[in-house]
Amino acid sequence: MPGTAEAEAEVLARTTRTPGAAAGATTALDGGPLPPRWWVWLAAWPVVAVFVLSNAATPLYVLWQRELGFSSGTLTAVFASYIVGLLGSLLVAGVVSDRVGRKPVLLPALVLGAVASVFFATASTVFTLALARFLSGIAVGAVVSAGMAAVSDVAGPSRRRLAALLASTAMVVGAGVGPLLAGVLSETAPGPTSTVFVVEIALLVSAVVVVARLPLPRRADLVRDGDLGKGGDLGRGRDPRKGGGGAAAAGVGAGPRRMFGIGARLGSGRRAAARASGRWIRVPSVPREHRGKLLLGIAVFGPGLTSTSFVLSLGPSLLADLLDSDSRVLAGSMAFVMFMASTGVQFAVQRLRVRTILISGALSTAAGMAVLVLAVHTSSVVLLGAAAMLAGAGQGQGQLGGLSLLNSSLPSSRLAEANAALNVGGYLPAGAFPVAVGYLSDSVGLSTGATLFGTVMAGTALVGAALVVVHRSDAEPGCSTRSLASTR
Incomplete structure (x- = not known):
């Protein structure tokens, strides 16, 4: 079955040590010693830098809306153009990254x-704003796929849980810092809609320097160890104890050949090779035996991400209605607090079982949407802030749980595409629902639209929690079942 040989090689690599290395030092993906831990942290910086851009425009929409005179529906359409670009990028970036490399x-x-930052800084029409959002979505989609996978590559097989945590929190830290920085600079610096994007360009330049220096394993080593049909011994049924490439080249030690079923899968390398030579543009996916894990991640991450997307797109307008104020600092602060809650909860729950993290994430999202409805009907800014924090906690846990399931189960040669698949599943509803609510709000009012949105999202999040409870085996890393995938 597709992906089996890759998984076998990854399992072998995770359980071995490099000959001659210091005691306790596990091998990197290319067979050499692991980079220092600080490189793993630094590898997450490009993700932070790009996600600062992803939401930097959030508190500025009120200014653009007043200057250019567009409706709430148009506002959410501009916001969603980012998701269109992101989804298009995800169809390509994961596959390309796994084949030609992260850099x-x-x-x-x-x-x-x-x-995109230049277009934002000089925007004078709705079309320019939409174009800037679209281009930033393409950039974010590429970094979601390749950047998060790069963090895992640098971390190596023995630090996959740390890699998932850093990649996930890097995303939400950047997403939270962007709107806060934009809000503060728009009220304290000249050029209220341009200064933040000048700063962002500087951040992106620093990220380019980091990427250029990242100690990433060579793609040839990942192809060999992942067995994409280009020299991997496992794909040819050769015993890895006898050396000569594949996992053996990474210093794999002895072990019963039948333990991994190597001899029974002589054709897996040819099937993996067919996969590797397939379409460059396709809907990202994972091997069939891991689809249950992917679907559970999406079931929790999707509602959480959709909830935070609503807060980012219409939260400032809702805040302005409640307070009769268009303070960009306040709007940016609400987004910042939301994503800091997402960051903090991920560090707080990192040692829990993945199944527990997913259930907690779904319940947080449902609670956040219930509080959102209450905030709208009581005109409470405090409750609106609480709803944003709960939504952020739901997204963060859904993302961490989904990434942890994929990182612990898939070989590095399929990891970027798997990350893309998780994000496609999350961003599809995150783009569609807020746009629908935006145009609905033009007809029935923002409060009614927000109430309907909160009700639907709370129900969807509870369905996600129920799926995790029912499909227990898929909700734990390291075991592959087909129970959930077979229900599709």
Whole structure:
């Protein structure tokens, strides 16, 4: 079955040590010693830098809306153009990154982010805003796929849980810092809608420097160890104890050949090779035996991300209605608090079982949407802030749980595409629902639209929690079942 040989090689690599290495030092993906831990943290910086751009425009929409005179529906359409670009990027970036390497995807994405920043800084029409959002979505999609996978590559097999935590929190830290920085600079610096994007260009330049220096394993080593049909011994049924490439080249030790079923899968390398030579543009996916894990991640991450997208797109307008104020600092602060809650909860729950993290994430999202409805009907800014924090906690836990399931189960040669698949599942509803609510709000009012949205999202999040409870085996890393995938 597709992906089996890759998984076998990854399992072998995770359980071995490099000959001659210091005691306790596990091997990197290319067979050498692991980079220092600080490189793993630094590898997450490009993700932070790009996600600062992703939401930097949030508190500025009120200014653009007043200057350019567009409706709430148009506002959410501009916001959603980002998701269109992101989803299009995800169809390509994960596959390209897994085949040609992380850097050839990351470096152009960072440059494109700088181009988007220029369009934002000079925007004078709705079309320019939509174009800037679209280009920033492409950049973010590429970094979601390749950047998060790069963090895992640098971390190595023995630090996959740390890699998932850092990649996930890097995303939400950047997403939270962006609107706060924009709000503060728009009220304290000249050029209220341009200064933050000048700063963002500087951040992206620093990210380019980091990517250029990242100690990433060579793609040839990942192809070999992942057995994409280009020299991996496991794909040819050769015993890895006898050396000569594949996992053995990474210093794999002895072990019963039948333990991994190697001899029974002589054709897996040819099937993996067919997969590797397939379409460059396709809906990202994971091997069939891991689809249950992917679907559970999406079931929790999707409602959480959709809830935070609503807060980002219409939260400032809702805040303005409640307070009769268009303070950009306040709007940016609400988004910042939301994503800081997302960051903090991920560090707080990192040692819990993945199944527990997913259930907690779904319940947090449902609670956040219930509080959102209450905030709208009581005109309470405090409750609106609480709803944002709970939504952030739901997204963060859904993202961490989904990434942890994929990182612990898939080989590095399929990891970028798996990250893309998780994000496609999350961003599809995150783009569609807020736009629908935006146009609905133009007809029935923002309060009614927000109430309907909160009710639907709370129900969807509870369905996600129920799926995790029912499909227990899929909700734990390291075991592959088909129970959930077979229900599709």
